[in-house]
Structures are given as C-alpha cells and as structure tokens.
Amino acid sequence: GENVEQHPSTLSVQEGDSAVIKCTYSDSASNYFPWYKQELGKRPQLIIDIRSNVGEKKDQRIAVTLNKTAKHFSLHITETQPEDSAVYFCAAKSGNTPLVFGKGTRLSVIA
Amino acid sequence: DTAVSQTPKYLVTQMGNDKSIKCEQNLGHDTMYWYKQDSKKFLKIMFSYNNKELIINETVPNRFSPKSPDKAHLNLHINSLELGDSAVYFCASSQYHGGHNEQFFGPGTRLTVL
Numbered sequence: 001g002e003n004v005e006q007h008p009s010t011l012s013v014q015e016g017d018s019a020v021i022k023c024t025y026s027d028s029a030s031n032y033f034p035w036y037k038q039e040l041g042k043r044p045q046l047i048i049d050i051r052s053n054v055g056e057k058k059d060q061r062i063a064v065t066l067n068k069t070a071k072h073f074s075l076h077i078t079e080t081q082p083e084d085s086a087v088y089f090c091a092a093k094s095g096n097t098p099l100v101f102g103k104g105t106r107l108s109v110i111a
Numbered sequence: 112d113t114a115v116s117q118t119p120k121y122l123v124t125q126m127g128n129d130k131s132i133k134c135e136q137n138l139g140h141d142t143m144y145w146y147k148q149d150s151k152k153f154l155k156i157m158f159s160y161n162n163k164e165l166i167i168n169e170t171v172p173n174r175f176s177p178k179s180p181d182k183a184h185l186n187l188h189i190n191s192l193e194l195g196d197s198a199v200y201f202c203a204s205s206q207y208h209g210g211h212n213e214q215f216f217g218p219g220t221r222l223t224v225l
Binding site (some may be wrong): 031032036044045046051089092098101103 | 210211218
C-alpha cells in the first residue's frame with residue numbers, strides 16, 4: 001500500500017519568511033495530493049491540492065509542487081503570518097484507495 | 112449550517128465500557144469516513160462507507176463497529192474500551208468514493224479511556 005513520509009516534523013520560522021514542507025510517496029499510481037491544515041483543537045481543512053497531471057499550483061501565498069519521477073511533493077508558504085501556525089498534513093491517493101496522510105508538520109510562525 | 116457534525120465532542124469513560132459516537136453530514140455526499148488521530152497527531156483511516164456500504168476497513172479491531180443507517184449518517188460503536196483507544200476520532204465525508212475529492216472533516220470527538 002501507499003506510504004507517505006513528511007519532513008520536517010516541526011518547523012519554526014520568523015514572520016514574513018517562507019516555509020517549505022516536503023513529502024515523498026511510494027505508490028507510483030498515486031495521482032491526487034492534497035494538503036490539510038489543522039489548527040490547535042480544530043478539524044483538518046483542505047488548503048490546496050494537486051493532481052498528477054500538473055507540476056505546480058498556486059493560491060495566493062501557498063503553492064504546491066509535484067515531481068512525479070522522484071515521487072515527491074512540497075508545500076511552500078510565502079510571507080508567513082502568525083495565523084499560519086498549525087499542523088500541516090500532506091496526503092496521497094489513487095483511484096479507490098484510501099487517502100494516506102503523512103505524519104504532519106507543526107509550523108510555528110514567530111512574530 | 113454545519114456541514115459535518117459529530118456528537119459528543121468529549122467522551123470520558125472507564126475501561127471495559129461500550130460507547131458510541133454519532134456523525135451526520137448535510138452536504139449530500141455519498142462517502143463517509145472515520146479517522147483516528149492519536150496523541151502524536153497521526154491521522155489514520157479506520158473505515159470508509161459509500162452509500163451505506165462498507166468499502167474500507169483498515170484492520171481495525173472488531174470491537175469497533177461502524178453503522179450507516181443512511182448515507183448522511185455514519186456512527187461508530189466501540190465495545191470493551193481499552194486505554195489505547197484514547198484518541199480524537201474524526202468523521203469526514205466526500206462527494207464520491209474514488210477519484211479526487213475533498214474530504215470535509217467533522218469537529219472531532221476526544222475520547223479518553225480511564
């Protein structure tokens with residue numbers, strides 16, 4: 001089955017700096033890669049996703065890149081703000097298989 | 112206008128007891144899920160139902176029994192609770208089972224087994 005590795009497990013950045021979170025996956029059939037943000041005590045919420053026919057996707061300050069050959073994808077957050085502090089999860093799936101999550105990255109943005 | 116709701120939000124109980132968590136979605140989605148999030152924040156799928164039928168059972172002990180009376184509801188019953196069952200349980204739903212579908216999560220139920 002699919003295995004998703006996520007790094008780093010914790011990340012601290014100064015407000016205004018960029019943050020990058022990296023994930024690798026094992027199943028070459030995976031074709032959908034969402035990213036979820038979970039604020040403290042709250043539910044996970046989708047912030048951006050990318051499909052395997054696209055190499056990069058941007059939405060304001062967040063972007064995701066996908067390298068299918070290397071089987072890795074990354075989340076980039078620019079101009080970080082204190083409200084970006086949360087746990088971020090990458091995930092991967094293909095077809096009818098379940099969504100498999102990485103172990104999460106706790107991002108702290110220091111004002 | 113809550114999309115995915117769960118009750119109760121907190122559940123504290125003794126080892127050996129039986130408890131249930133309820134989940135409802137008003138999004139008209141076909142597929143519902145149960146996830147377990149342990150103390151290290153690892154999110155792992157337990158079950159997936161599509162139109163009231165079990166699709167995925169990820170080697171969960173048979174003390175856990177999901178029930179879907181209709182496609183808007185997916186309840187989770189847990190027998191003979193153990194200390195290791197302490198976690199946050201999230202219900203989620205998506206429009207379809209396969210393909211590229213956003214999953215909408217409920218607020219979570221924090222279960223503490225004493």
